[in-house]
Amino acid sequence: MLWQTILSGLAVGSLYALSAIGLVLIFKTSNIVNFAQGQMAMLSTFVAFQMLTRWGFPYWLAALASLVFALVFGFFVYIVFLSRLKRAEVLSQIILTLGLYLVFRGVAGVLWGNVPFTMPAAVSTNTVHIGSAVVTWYQLFIMIVTLLLMLVFYAMFRYTKTGLAMRAVSQNQQAARLMGVSLTRIYGATWAVSTALGAIAGLLIAPILFLSPSFMDSVAVKAFAAAVLGGFSSLPGAVLGGLVLGVMESVFGFYISTDLKSTFVFLLIIGILYVRPQGLFGTREVKKV
Amino acid sequence: MTSERNLRMARLLVVALAALAAPFVVMPLGSQMSYILDMSVIFCIVAVALNLLTGFSGQVSLGHAAFLMVGEYVSSLLTLNLNWSFWIALPLSAVVTGILGFLIGLPAVRLSGNFLAVATMGFSFAVPELALKWSGLTNGSSGLMPLRPALGSYVLGSDQAYYFLILACLVVQIIVIKNLLKSRTGRAFQAIRDSEIAAQSSGVRVGYNKALVFSISAGFTGIAGSLYAHYINFVSPNDFTVQDSFLFLAMIVVGGLASIPGSILGAIVINTINQLSSSFGQYSIILVGAVMVLAVLLFPKGLVSLRVPPHARKPRHSSRGSARVTREVESPDVP
Amino acid sequence: MLELDRVISGYGSSRALHEVSLTVPRGSLVTVLGANGAGKSTLLRVASGLLPIWGGDIKMDGRWMTRKSTREIVRAGVVHCPEGRQIFSQLTVYENLQMGGYLRDDRKAAKRSMDQVFSYFPRLKERVKQRAGTLSGGEQQMLAIGRSLMASPRLLMLDEPSLGIAPKLVQEILGILGFIQEEGTAVLLVEQNARLALQHADYAYVLDLGRVVMEGAGSTLAKDSRIEERYFGARDTAM
């Protein structure tokens, strides 16, 4: 039984990891925490839903459209709103993304209402036996997609010019500018990619959770938790944080209580931050005077 | 000097008269307006408390919805289960919430803006879940039904009578916070906001003061929770969510950070917009969200900045200093 | 080639540069000297577009460059190697160099530039896969210069390359300035280390409190005792 719990924890955990990577990516390059990330993923998922069930497009096309939407959406949210706040205080950025959270939530409510929908899944939800554990094809699918995405991301960061520039900007913005990098373009690209990651997480989790304007809330808060666990500035940390969180939540839910999952996650964050304020994998920044 | 003082006295008098007259002015407009007025003043208490924490001492909290709920439950349980008087339950809800705030504030000691926001946001998720789960005590989603308090044999049954109770609490809160801000402790809070390192070098215990301000802010929020519970006469795990924490932040940012009049203005504006538009369903949160976005982009210093006399709005001369900081932070390799 | 004409700039509302005029002829090495806080780094920051210009003009090859973005200034061939090295410490040496050639599309030419950098600084070639943060101070400075050269600049603006580096290595690093000049790249060198800079310079300016207070050919200024006095505080007798 423990194995099965761990496996399903890994499946959910990989979704947290995907969202967390999106958060960390934005934070690392532009020092902004995007509280609206979950809502942006939710809207992107609804785009796929609309195409699938209302307009009858095939799944792959709907998913693709949702991704393209997410890329454009993320880019424009940065250019239209966040780029105007470059030098502003942290609090203004928080308020701005929280305001966007409410706007996006409201827009989804107006367009699709608050009744939960069933979102079709990409593959069947039949079960399969792995050793003594019983898992669904869908859980396996989630893990495989996540793994593939991680590889794609790794390659993008490692081998493309934009990926290199993103890493450079996250380390030293001024030096990157001196190389001729346009910060606005890089930030915009980061927001686009991050939103797309959230959208993928949304597409994958919607069939499990039912689709509604609030369906990403619980995932989003856990993505934050995963990012905090990982130190908020480390991509591998975010992945590991997501997986650890998924497994612990699943084990906790199975052996203790499913109703108190959020409480558990919260206590975990507080506890870890108390011991290591920079998160598990973060490094401390020392301010110069 | 004296003319400035007279002006301030006159302004205070006008505000006081307006506050006293308000319930009778809105009475003919129907019960919804009375309700909005009472709720606005309750949220004024929350906003002033949050502004003490965020505006004056620079710590962000997305956990105030949860503090509000803790205050609600403490007060309801004490009056219903133990049959204690409301007048004892009210301060006790502040004490319990304050202690909880201190505990939440302890990790906050070492967290900066964004991390703190995320950690406290978790608290806003955890409390409703606990309230729902712990149904033996809280009665789960069926909720609790605390009663309106009474002064002797006079029950504060009308919205107008209750209004004066809330107003009295707000006035006491403002006096206490103003006293604090003018004293050693309040100065320490503000010093920490502006430069932790300089505060520490001046002998301020940064950790203790951060937890202390968290505790005070949470305590006042607990009072607001108690007032809310006995006003609505119904308490359930769905009363306040993370979204309400967002609204509270919106109140102080729209009104003006580190400003008590700003907190009040922001609370009234945001609450009124929110309540009046609630009949439009989803459009209501779009409107509130848009107000938050526009306020940050258009009036980064809040609504109070609009009435500041021009001579106080001098250009900043200090950016030379800050430019040095950024330059050095960017080159961490050279100590 | 690069002309600064009565440039004014500063931070916030306080001026750090007061009508500074300066010219860097094609293929020459010009140095700007001065004590700490004289405005040397500010001058380079304005020239590379990091800091807004308040007044005056900047021209490159007669083209008006005032208020251009850093990206456009790099495109025009003016590359700024900042004070304190500012390398990307988590990236490898190779990746740092790649970033230097960020705006270049011609891969072959970029490869040639990299080989050139390695011929100047063979140590970098040995450490090409190492994280830049693990290099010694001197190697980091070599990397910073190498990274700037990857953009194949027509003017290299070098800010305090001797900062925090052992004297022996400084000689080695500055030794390559001659080669760079031979390639046809002009150099604008900002230094606190006056004797060292004057050894290499064709022409020198001395800044004090944001104003040019002396200028002249490098060899002339090297013999001028007033330079030393400016550093060691005999300002009153020098005036």
Add this chain to the structure above:
Amino acid sequence: MFLEFDEVTLRFSGLVALKGVSLTVNEGGIFAIIGPNGAGKSTMLNCLSRIYTPQQGAIRFLGENLLRVAPDRIKACGIGRSFQNMELFSKMTVEDNLLVGYHCALPSNPFSEAVGWYKARSREREARERVQRVLESLGIASYSRQTAGNLPYGIQKKVDVGRALMGDPRLLLLDEPAAGLNELETEELGHWISDIKRAMKTTVVMIEHDMNLVMSISDRIAVLDFGELIAVGTPVEIRQDERVIRAYLGQEA
């Protein structure tokens, strides 16, 4: 022994910022620390005010090892400091900035303050009078009610020093007090630091780049280069020290 650095070594992830620095400062007088950029001067002050903790060595002040003292108790030990970039409480008034500097000397508790009891108020009044005296001695009393962040640069520098002076420290640390000041202001600053030494019997340790100032007011000077102490002596001795000249101007070709 007034102040003593004993074999202090500090490393930042591999980079050695201070290499076994040993130094004694006697009570009274002005002690300057100079050296090229990045030599470790500010690091020394930051060790003294416990912002950094050296890996080896001890810093003793009046016989007490400061490395065992919490950073927020340093001021109470009698050490005030100013900052290179001032670190003012920029949204508070000048008066409040100085009052925070008097924090340790103001015993009180949040409860009596919240209620606004008489006792808390009378102590406040006394503290405010002290602030006025310090502001007057700095010649900036007229700015007392203004927001610190809105003042001209030179005034802000004085507010920073005023804050450090509150509570009559026995040791005053100044981190580049003349940076960003013009010649006239620097000259005034020099007089004024000498005045502090004389009138308040405070020992001053300062980091400074302006050699005019350093040479004219210091009693002793220490020179750092690459985290090492290369010379200590009177201004005349330092001016003639060949190692110092080399550190500044570089090797003669």
